[in-house]
Amino acid sequence: MIEDVEETGPTTVGPRRDNRWPGWVFGEGAEPDPRFSFANERTLLAGLRTSLALISGGVAINVVSVPIASWGQHVLTVELLALGGVFSLGSWVRWARAERAMRRGLPLPSFPFGAVLAVAIAICAVTVLGAL
Amino acid sequence: MTASPDTGLARERTLLARRRTALSVGLVYVALLRVLLGRAGNWPAVGAGLVALPLLYAAVSAGPRLRTGLGTLILALAVGLLALTAGVLLAL
Numbered sequence A: 001m002i003e004d005v006e007e008t009g010p011t012t013v014g015p016r017r018d019n020r021w022p023g024w025v026f027g028e029g030a031e032p033d034p035r036f037s038f039a040n041e042r043t044l045l046a047g048l049r050t051s052l053a054l055i056s057g058g059v060a061i062n063v064v065s066v067p068i069a070s071w072g073q074h075v076l077t078v079e080l081l082a083l084g085g086v087f088s089l090g091s092w093v094r095w096a097r098a099e100r101a102m103r104r105g106l107p108l109p110s111f112p113f114g115a116v117l118a119v120a121i122a123i124c125a126v127t128v129l130g131a132l
Numbered sequence B: 001m002t003a004s005p006d007t008g009l010a011r012e013r014t015l016l017a018r019r020r021t022a023l024s025v026g027l028v029y030v031a032l033l034r035v036l037l038g039r040a041g042n043w044p045a046v047g048a049g050l051v052a053l054p055l056l057y058a059a060v061s062a063g064p065r066l067r068t069g070l071g072t073l074i075l076a077l078a079v080g081l082l083a084l085t086a087g088v089l090l091a092l
Helices: A035-062 A070-104 A112-131 B005-038 B044-061 B070-092
Strands: none
Touching: A035 A070, A035 B070, A070 A112, A070 B070, A112 B044, B005 B070
C-alpha cells in the first residue's frame, strides 16, 4: 500500500541477521526498535496463554460435572477447543504481520480475530445460559 | 542491542514472559493429558511427544538472540496441537 517508507520508518539497530526465520518477516525493511519487537512478542505470548485458558476451559467443561444440559457441555467443549486452537495460530500470524509492518515502517495491521474472539466468547455465554 | 535501560528491561520482561508461557503450556499439557489419558486409554508416546514441544520452545527461545520466529511458531503449534488432541481424546 505504502511504498516509500524507509526514510521515515524504523531506525536500523545493529546489522541485519538474515538467518532469522521467517524470511518474509525478517527479510524486509529495517530493524525496528528492539523494545517494539519485545512488546510484539509479549503480546503473542499473552495470546498463547489466552488460547491455553480456552482449551483448559473446554476440557474442564467436558470432564467436570456441571449443572447444565449435556448438549450444552458438548457445544461449549467444541467451541472452546476450536477457538483455542485457531487463536493460537492466529496469534502467531498477528505477530508476524505486526513485526513485518514495523520493519517496513507501516501502520500496524488490524486484528480482526479479536472481534471474532469477543463474539465467540459471547456465544459461549449464551450457550451456557441456554443450557442451564 | 543497545545498552539502554528501557531496552534491557523490555528484554527481561520478554524473557520472563517466554518462561512463564512455556511453564504454563507444560503444566497445562501435563494436567490435561493426565485427565484425558485416564479417559481414553494409555497414550504415553503421544503424551510424551506433546509435552516435548513446549520444552523445545523453551530451549529454542532460551538463547540471548531474538529467535522469535521459529520458537513462537513451535509454541503456537504446540497449543494448537493440544486443542486438537484434547478434541480427539474427548471424542473417543
